Amino acid sequence: TRIGNGFDVHRFGPGDSVMLCGVPVAHSHGLVGHSDADVGLHALTDALLGALGAGDIGQHFPPTDPRWKGADSAAFLAHAGSLLAARGGRILNLDVTLICERPKVGPHREAMRARIAGILGIAVERVGVKATTTEGLGFTGRREGIAAQATA
Amino acid sequence: TRIGNGFDVHRFGPGDSVMLCGVPVAHSHGLVGHSDADVGLHALTDALLGALGAGDIGQHFPPTDPRWKGADSAAFLAHAGSLLAARGGRILNLDVTLICERPKVGPHREAMRARIAGILGIAVERVGVKATTTEGLGFTGRREGIAAQATA
Amino acid sequence: TRIGNGFDVHRFGPGDSVMLCGVPVAHSHGLVGHSDADVGLHALTDALLGALGAGDIGQHFPPTDPRWKGADSAAFLAHAGSLLAARGGRILNLDVTLICERPKVGPHREAMRARIAGILGIAVERVGVKATTTEGLGFTGRREGIAAQATA
Numbered sequence: 339t340r341i342g343n344g345f346d347v348h349r350f351g352p353g354d355s356v357m358l359c360g361v362p363v364a365h366s367h368g369l370v371g372h373s374d375a376d377v378g379l380h381a382l383t384d385a386l387l388g389a390l391g392a393g394d395i396g397q398h399f400p401p402t403d404p405r406w407k408g409a410d411s412a413a414f415l416a417h418a419g420s421l422l423a424a425r426g427g428r429i430l431n432l433d434v435t436l437i438c439e440r441p442k443v444g445p446h447r448e449a450m451r452a453r454i455a456g457i458l459g460i461a462v463e464r465v466g467v468k469a470t471t472t473e474g475l476g477f478t479g480r481r482e483g484i485a486a487q488a489t490a
Numbered sequence: 491t492r493i494g495n496g497f498d499v500h501r502f503g504p505g506d507s508v509m510l511c512g513v514p515v516a517h518s519h520g521l522v523g524h525s526d527a528d529v530g531l532h533a534l535t536d537a538l539l540g541a542l543g544a545g546d547i548g549q550h551f552p553p554t555d556p557r558w559k560g561a562d563s564a565a566f567l568a569h570a571g572s573l574l575a576a577r578g579g580r581i582l583n584l585d586v587t588l589i590c591e592r593p594k595v596g597p598h599r600e601a602m603r604a605r606i607a608g609i610l611g612i613a614v615e616r617v618g619v620k621a622t623t624t625e626g627l628g629f630t631g632r633r634e635g636i637a638a639q640a641t642a
Numbered sequence: 643t644r645i646g647n648g649f650d651v652h653r654f655g656p657g658d659s660v661m662l663c664g665v666p667v668a669h670s671h672g673l674v675g676h677s678d679a680d681v682g683l684h685a686l687t688d689a690l691l692g693a694l695g696a697g698d699i700g701q702h703f704p705p706t707d708p709r710w711k712g713a714d715s716a717a718f719l720a721h722a723g724s725l726l727a728a729r730g731g732r733i734l735n736l737d738v739t740l741i742c743e744r745p746k747v748g749p750h751r752e753a754m755r756a757r758i759a760g761i762l763g764i765a766v767e768r769v770g771v772k773a774t775t776t777e778g779l780g781f782t783g784r785r786e787g788i789a790a791q792a793t794a
């Protein structure tokens with residue numbers, strides 16, 4: 339057994355929806371990033387890469403590379419999953435915590451779990467998606483952005 | 491084996507003690523929350539729920555539900571523990587990091603470990619309680635609140 | 643199997659290099675701390691101690707103790723490793739995420755992995771070192787300091 343952790347942050351900007359854990363969620367703002375800025379999938383990707391000791395998402399998918407401009411982050415997570423499979427690994431479970439005041443994650447939780455499970459070809463019961471606020475404190479509390487932390 | 495992570499934040503407010511990991515700790519402020527605002531037990535509860543892929547503390551104990559007003563968070567952790575037991579699971583170990591400048595956690599560490607172990611019916615040596623400051627930086631550094639992160 | 647998590651923060655101050663994961667990295671500032679302020683090794687040390695339920699780095703190496711003034715944090719990590727070995731434990735893998743805008747971690751990743759592996763006497767492929775920014779948000783975004791989170 340091996341474990342890894344991932345952490346990511348993206349900043350709110352203009353827009354009317356955010357991509358979170360592979361699911362578009364209506365919101366008063368969008369998230370800014372080179373790719374689709376999906377903090378949840380980025381943290382999960384890093385957790386898998388970390389468990390493998392295989393670098394990080396920035397090494398595999400440099401934000402300076404025009405290929406990943408506007409990219410669907412599902413491709414990043416799928417890549418980490420295939421690296422793991424290539425080494426004979428198997429995912430026991432994944433868990434991610436989204437840290438933001440808004441949007442509300444609860445109504446989208448099951449869609450997010452199903453999407454993550456689908457990308458990686460694992461059972462949905464092996465995927466945890468949680469959310470918490472920071473009670474108005476810090477940059478997530480000021481609604482400047484969303485943070486995510488993940489374990490694999 | 492499965493792992494989960496939890497993160498929680500509560501804000502300081504009026505009061506002369508905080509509940510941390512199930513132990514009342516004298517402090518110049520209290521913590522604000524719908525329940526007893528025990529960030530440590532909330533993060534641990536989420537870590538257990540995350541390992542199970544069983545939602546999060548906000549889903550099981552909505553802060554909008556008057557039943558949990560002023561609630562003892564030990565009940566939340568016990569609930570996560572019983573969900574885990576009902577699925578035939580067993581806790582290998584838990585670990586929580588409390589992030590704040592004050593109060594000092596060290597003098598209460600053993601009481602906290604014993605309390606967590608007691609709530610879940612596990613050996614105290616399976617429970618880790620740690621603390622760190624953020625060296626004056628960020629909202630924890632400004633003493634606006636306490637953050638906690640946990641793994642299970 | 644047991645897991646632990648660690649989190650640490652140090653603040654930038656005067657200097658021209660920082661010690662990160664046991665490797666000196668040239669930077670426009672140094673990191674302030676009682677020891678060498680190596681946030682990466684501190685988070686990893688806490689993750690190992692947390693997995694053991696053996697307190698935290700502040701308990702083992704109090705910042706008030708003049709013995710640890712300017713200390714090489716490798717000694718802290720080595721101590722956690724020897725506690726684990728003394729209990730018959732074995733490290734399956736370690737993973738750390740460094741959270742800062744600068745310095746860039748990528749060019750030093752392999753040196754950091756090798757250094758951590760060397761301190762603990764484990765294979766380098768059991769060590770993950772990752773980095774992420776907070777996209778200009780929060781204290782790491784304002785370049786006031788560096789945070790690190792680790793799992794073991």
Ligand SMILES: [Mg+2]
Binds near residue numbers: 348377
């Ligand atoms: Mg990202």
Ligand SMILES: [Mg+2]
Binds near residue numbers: 499500523528
């Ligand atoms: Mg809470």
Ligand SMILES: [Mg+2]
Binds near residue numbers: 651681
């Ligand atoms: Mg430190």
